[in-house]
Amino acid sequence: MESNLIVHNHENQSLMEKLRILSDAAKYDVSCSSSGVGRRGDGTGIGNTLAAGICHSFGADGRCISLLKVLFTNECIYDCKYCINRRSNDVPRASFTPDEICELTIQFYRRNYIEGLFLSSGIFYTPDYTMELIYEAVYKLRTVYRFQGYIHVKAIPGADPHLIQRLGLLADRMSVNLELPTAEGLKRLAPNKHRKNILTPMRQIQQGITQNKNEIAVYRHAPSFVSAGQSTQMIIGATPESDFQIMTVAESLYRKFELKRVYYSAFVSVNADRELPALPSGPPLLREHRLYQADWLLRFYGFEAGELLTEEKPNFNVFLDPKADWALRHLEQFPVEINRADYRTLLRVPGIGVKSAQRIVRARRSGSLNFDNLKKIGVTLKRALYFITCNGKMMYPTRMEEDYITRNLVGEKEKLPFDRDGMTYRQLSIFDFASEEKGQWKNII
Amino acid sequence: MEEYYLICEDSLEGIFTGIYDAYLKKKPHGQIHLCVGEEDNYRLFAVYETCMPDDTKAARVAGTILKKMGNEAYMAVCRALASAAEDKAEAVYKTVVAGLSMKRPGQVMGDLRNPYIHRVFELARFTANEAHYHVEFLRFRELESGILYAPMGPKNNVITFIVPHFADRLPLENFVIHDTLRNIFALHPARKNWYLVSGDEEMSRIEHPISPEEKKYSELFSAFFHTIPIKERKNYGLQRNMLPLRYRDYMTEFQGK
Numbered sequence: 001m002e003s004n005l006i007v008h009n010h011e012n013q014s015l016m017e018k019l020r021i022l023s024d025a026a027k028y029d030v031s032c033s034s035s036g037v038g039r040r041g042d043g044t045g046i047g048n049t050l051a052a053g054i055c056h057s058f059g060a061d062g063r064c065i066s067l068l069k070v071l072f073t074n075e076c077i078y079d080c081k082y083c084i085n086r087r088s089n090d091v092p093r094a095s096f097t098p099d100e101i102c103e104l105t106i107q108f109y110r111r112n113y114i115e116g117l118f119l120s121s122g123i124f125y126t127p128d129y130t131m132e133l134i135y136e137a138v139y140k141l142r143t144v145y146r147f148q149g150y151i152h153v154k155a156i157p158g159a160d161p162h163l164i165q166r167l168g169l170l171a172d173r174m175s176v177n178l179e180l181p182t183a184e185g186l187k188r189l190a191p192n193k194h195r196k197n198i199l200t201p202m203r204q205i206q207q208g209i210t211q212n213k214n215e216i217a218v219y220r221h222a223p224s225f226v227s228a229g230q231s232t233q234m235i236i237g238a239t240p241e242s243d244f245q246i247m248t249v250a251e252s253l254y255r256k257f258e259l260k261r262v263y264y265s266a267f268v269s270v271n272a273d274r275e276l277p278a279l280p281s282g283p284p285l286l287r288e289h290r291l292y293q294a295d296w297l298l299r300f301y302g303f304e305a306g307e308l309l310t311e312e313k314p315n316f317n318v319f320l321d322p323k324a325d326w327a328l329r330h331l332e333q334f335p336v337e338i339n340r341a342d343y344r345t346l347l348r349v350p351g352i353g354v355k356s357a358q359r360i361v362r363a364r365r366s367g368s369l370n371f372d373n374l375k376k377i378g379v380t381l382k383r384a385l386y387f388i389t390c391n392g393k394m395m396y397p398t399r400m401e402e403d404y405i406t407r408n409l410v411g412e413k414e415k416l417p418f419d420r421d422g423m424t425y426r427q428l429s430i431f432d433f434a435s436e437e438k439g440q441w442k443n444i445i
Numbered sequence: 446m447e448e449y450y451l452i453c454e455d456s457l458e459g460i461f462t463g464i465y466d467a468y469l470k471k472k473p474h475g476q477i478h479l480c481v482g483e484e485d486n487y488r489l490f491a492v493y494e495t496c497m498p499d500d501t502k503a504a505r506v507a508g509t510i511l512k513k514m515g516n517e518a519y520m521a522v523c524r525a526l527a528s529a530a531e532d533k534a535e536a537v538y539k540t541v542v543a544g545l546s547m548k549r550p551g552q553v554m555g556d557l558r559n560p561y562i563h564r565v566f567e568l569a570r571f572t573a574n575e576a577h578y579h580v581e582f583l584r585f586r587e588l589e590s591g592i593l594y595a596p597m598g599p600k601n602n603v604i605t606f607i608v609p610h611f612a613d614r615l616p617l618e619n620f621v622i623h624d625t626l627r628n629i630f631a632l633h634p635a636r637k638n639w640y641l642v643s644g645d646e647e648m649s650r651i652e653h654p655i656s657p658e659e660k661k662y663s664e665l666f667s668a669f670f671h672t673i674p675i676k677e678r679k680n681y682g683l684q685r686n687m688l689p690l691r692y693r694d695y696m697t698e699f700q701g702k
Contacts, residue, residue: 019665023672043616043636050610054581055687057698059674062683069673107662110593110615111585113697149614268677283677362555366547373558417683 013094019104021094025074025085026120028270029177029233030263034066034115034150036228037172045146046110049172049228053150054115062417067118067152068105072096072133076122080179080190082238084270085122095124098137102145109149116150116172117141127158135163138170150228155205157197164201165225168208173228173260176202178253181246185239188275199257205230206257229260236291237267237284238276242314247294247305254298264291289416290316297322300354301347319410324350327387328402328409334387335394339368350409351384371395382412448476448491453534454498455481457526460534461503463496464541474542479534506541514544515551524569524576527602536564575599576606582692583607585620586663587656593620594653596695604631604641612639663697670698 013021035053055064073095074085084091101119108114119137124130134153141147152173155164168174176198180186183195205226212225232253236246250262266283269276294316297303301323308322309315317325327334327350336345338360346357356378363369363377370390375381385395386405398405449470453463460479467477487493511519522537539561544553557563576599585593593615604624608631611620615633622631623644633639693699 016665016668020668020672023669027673027675041613041616046615046617048614056581057670057696058684058688059670060681060684061674061676061678062680062687063674063678064687065670065673068669104665107658108666110618111587111662111666111697112583112595112611113666266678268675285678359555359557362552363557365552366556367558369558376563377557417680417686 015100015104018094018096018100019070021092022070022072022074022096025091025122026069026071026118028084028265028268029069029118029120030265031152031175031231031233031261032064032066032069032118033173033231033261034152036260037150039148039227041148045148046106047116047147047149049116049148049150056112056114066115067150068108068114068116069118070096070101070104070120072101072119072121072130072137073124074122075124077125078123078190078192080193081271081273081275082189082235082267086271089271096137098133098140101137102141102147105141105149106145106147109147116147116152118152120154121156123156127156128160128163131156131159131163131167135167135170138167142170152228155201157193157201159201161201161204164204165208168205168226169223171226173231174205174226175231175233176205178232178234178249178262180239181234181236181241181249182239185241189238202230202232202257202259209258229258231259231261231263233263233265235267236264236288237279242309243287243291243294243316244305244309244311244314246291247298247309250291250295251298251305262295264288264295286318286416287316290318290322294322302344303348319414320406321350321414323348324383324409328406331400331402331405334400335389336387337392338374338388338390339364349384349387351380351382351387353378383409446476447472448478448488450478450480450488450491450493452483452493452495453479453481454496456498457507457523458500458503459496459498460526460537461506462499463534464506464538465499465502466494466496467538474539477538479538481531481534509545510541513550514541514553518544518551518553521554521565521569524572524606525565527572527606528568529601530568532564533568536561536568540565572601572603572606575601576603578689578692579603579607580610582688582696583611583622584695584697586697587659588653589656590653591619591656593618594623595621596623596625598626598691598695599624602627602629604629608633608639608641663700667698667700 033053034049035051037049038051039049041048053066055066057065059065073093074091075093075095076085076087079087101117105114105117109116119134121130121134124133138151138153141151151171152175153167153171155167155174155176157176178198179190179193186193186195208225209229212222215222216224234246234249246264253259253262266285266288267279268283269279294308297308298305303326308326316322320328327348336349343357343361346352346360347354352360359377360369360374363373368391371381374390381395386398386408449472451463451466453459460481463479467474467479470477510522522540525533525537540553543556543559543562544550547553553562554566557566579597579599583595583597585595588594604622608622611622612633617635618633619635620633628644630642630644631639632642
């Protein structure tokens with residue numbers, strides 16, 4: 001690679017300063033998974049990967065820290081309204097050199113701090129130029145430092161397809177951020193980005209992966225291309241899309257673009273801008289949580305977006321998780337008999353997850369199961385009991401009535417990942433609307 | 446009805462030998478029980494016997510489990526026996542009995558209705574989870590000699606389950622993983638096979654000086670660790686769920702706090 005690509009400003013900054021600035025700038029990117037590919041080390045370098053992925057620490061926000069998540073540079077020619085690194089923001093800027101990135105990755109990795117590298121970047125000069133910088137760092141890490149651990153890189157929309165192709169042969173995962181669920185939202189908040197430019201590299205990576213699978217089927221040692229698949233993320237709550245629109249977009253990303261993961265990122269207000277909503281009660285974490293729950297239902301539970309939400313009911317229930325909400329609207333399909341129902345039916349019962357459904361199917365081969373067995377298997381009976389029978393009997397006499405069951409399910413406090421440390425979800429009151437409006441009013445001025 | 450209690454040594458060999466001796470008795474399995482270590486509450490009308498660990502007997506039991514009941518059950522049994530629970534020997538013994546009497550012994554771990562099998566499943570899961578936690582949270586520090594040293598204090602004896610992972614990952618490094626509670630060291634010389642050494646009291650207390658680079662990188666990582674969370678999403682409860690406090694004593698990013 002051309003060595004004249006090295007960024008020349010900020011020469012006096014220490015590595016510590018750079019790391020602080022460039023990890024702080026990267027933290028709003030959600031994806032930190034290191035999963036999707038299992039690869040043993042070949043004994044000549046450093047590193048391997050585990051298909052399930054490994055988290056190495058958890059930060060004060062409870063999010064997993066798996067990869068060294070940094071930007072190459074937070075200089076950016078774009079001015080996206082939601083982004084802390086936008087051109088018009090006065091924030092400290094810094095850039096790594098490829099060697100600094102390699103040293104940090106290797107030294108962190110051998111101490112078991114991290115599982116690999118997540119490299120993204122602000123757009124420096126042009127998308128191509130930025131992509132070349134990323135390529136140079138990753139190429140060095142793979143060849144000179146013989147790093148065989150996990151590498152996740154961003155494909156920069158608008159970059160030369162040849163660059164993306166070359167980078168894909170070095171990376172385990174690539175991602176292009178969709179940023180916002182709809183093209184209109186993108187146009188409003190990210191005037192320099194275009195939906196088409198985002199979907200083009202996504203399609204290219206998808207085709208590259210498919211083609212590579214065929215090559216590997218014929219030539220076992222063909223170099224692999226983005227073997228852990230691609231992912232994307234969208235910001236939730238910055239634009240007025242409904243949950244139904246978001247889930248439909250996610251579903252088509254899974255089906256038509258064969259993505260491994262879609263991440264939802266509750267909008268954190270870092271810039272004051274009149275195009276952005278004021279969020280006095282913090283980022284919409286409950287909404288994000290419901291979207292993830294629904295995402296899991298799409299990927300592992302055989303649900304479709306159209307089953308969970310409709311045009312008429314476009315948003316998730318605040319009080320009930322999407323599966324319980326669905327079950328309550330389809331009571332005619334319940335109760336199901338645990339000892340007879342097939343796996344797909346079991347998966348649709350609230351309180352039964354993928355693992356318990358698998359265990360049930362396996363355990364009932366050696367004899368019929370009762371409620372005590374189910375409890376030991378891991379079924380959450382306090383949620384499941386309204387929807388199941390064991391050998392024809394329900395656990396308690398219950399009424400199959402929507403209102404009755406809803407009352408009971410809502411009464412059982414749902415385990416949410418964020419109801420401690422004061423982060424509770426209040427019900428909306430008239431005062432919230434008032435304060436929200438006040439905020440908007442302030443923005444208009 | 447006479448009850449037999451076989452007291453085994455607390456090790457894989459010890460308990461496998463116990464299972465072999467239990468079968469030798471040719472009595473109904475309901476009357477025979479296995480326990481590890483000293484029994485502190487002896488029962489009336491029960492016969493207590495001590496089993497001396499025997500490599501040949503243990504190897505035969507291990508071979509039978511692996512051959513008849515398959516790899517899944519064998520791994521579950523090994524994991525369960527690495528746990529610190531007192532009832533592990535009895536649970537494993539009764540699971541083996543149940544498995545060998547089944548039409549399809551390979552499916553034994555699926556029958557979670559059986560309390561003994563369920564117990565083995567539980568213990569194995571605990572060990573596997575703890576082993577995975579150590580794969581995640583183990584921290585190496587570089588000593589002056591360039592050797593990477595990682596101390597840990599697991600509840601179950603997980604060291605043999607985690608070293609292969611690091612040996613594959615860091616083939617060119619000299620590293621040591623030290624179970625400080627059991628005083629077991631796993632040593633991995635660069636480019637060679639790893640092995641276990643059990644140390645004495647003295648060895649666990651020696652403080653080895655760290656390399657000059659070590660301070661730099663541990664500070665860099667701590668800085669990274671404190672920068673990366675989003676403050677608007679602060680959630681210590683979730684952090685505690687995902688990263689239990691007892692692991693933090695050994696972790697670089699939680700030192701000096």
